Amino acid sequence: AQRVTQPEKLLSVFKGAPVELKCNYSYSGSPELFWYVQYSRQRLQLLLRHISRESIKGFTADLNKGETSFHLKKPFAQEEDSAMYYCALSDFDAGKSTFGDGTTLTVKP
Amino acid sequence: EAGVAQSPRYKIIEKRQSVAFWCNPISGHATLYWYQQILGQGPKLLIQFQNNGVVDDSQLPKDRFSAERLKGVDSTLKIQPAKLEDSAVYLCASSLVRGSSYEQYFGPGTRLTVT
Numbered sequence: 001a002q003r004v005t006q007p008e009k010l011l012s013v014f015k016g017a018p019v020e021l022k023c024n025y026s027y028s029g030s031p032e033l034f035w036y037v038q039y040s041r042q043r044l045q046l047l048l049r050h051i052s053r054e055s056i057k058g059f060t061a062d063l064n065k066g067e068t069s070f071h072l073k074k075p076f077a078q079e080e081d082s083a084m085y086y087c088a089l090s091d092f093d094a095g096k097s098t099f100g101d102g103t104t105l106t107v108k109p
Numbered sequence: 110e111a112g113v114a115q116s117p118r119y120k121i122i123e124k125r126q127s128v129a130f131w132c133n134p135i136s137g138h139a140t141l142y143w144y145q146q147i148l149g150q151g152p153k154l155l156i157q158f159q160n161n162g163v164v165d166d167s168q169l170p171k172d173r174f175s176a177e178r179l180k181g182v183d184s185t186l187k188i189q190p191a192k193l194e195d196s197a198v199y200l201c202a203s204s205l206v207r208g209s210s211y212e213q214y215f216g217p218g219t220r221l222t223v224t
Contacts (some may be wrong), residue, residue, distance in 0.1 A: 006151075049212075099153070
């Protein structure tokens with residue numbers, strides 16, 4: 001069974017500080033991992049996916065298969081990063097997605 | 110491009126009543142998803158369509174929930190009869206094809222309150 005755990009419901013940092021949102025997963029196969037973001041009064045949208053190895057809005061995430069983690073990081077948080085962040089895991093063939101319960105990030109001025 | 114459309118945006122019903130939600134995916138997207146998001150939780154997949162066929166409905170409470178996607182485009186999700194625990198946001202998403210590497214595009218959601 002697929003499972004995604006985001007241990008922090010709330011995370012608060014000051015502007016300019018580093019931020020790390022944690023995500024741990026369990027999956028028997030080879031996972032596809034994603035981070036989705038929902039800004040206030042906006043739709044849920046893809047932030048980044050591990051297969052692309054890209055940096056979006058300064059965020060990066062590395063898949064650690066040994067620790068079964070996919071933590072989201074940004075070296076210098078900005079106020080506009082305040083949002084709800086969801087980690088998601090997908091089955092490669094079927095595309096079935098399992099989401100974590102999300103972390104609300106607040107970046108204080 | 111136009112995004113995923115959903116209606117209604119809000120719905121309040123009494124328990125044991127019926128309700129239906131509508132979704133129009135992005136044009137050309139073959140895969141359509143319905144998620145249930147209860148307050149404080151992440152989205153939970155209810156059903157996934159590939160064109161007009163069901164790919165996965167393992168988490169759909171089939172005694173009260175039903176969904177269809179006629180002609181492989183629009184989709185409706187129905188609850189009959191509703192229970193208090195069905196209060197949630199119902200999200201529709203679509204992707205170009207099936208497969209996890211393809212981005213899912215989400216609609217604004219329908220917020221259902223069952224009293």
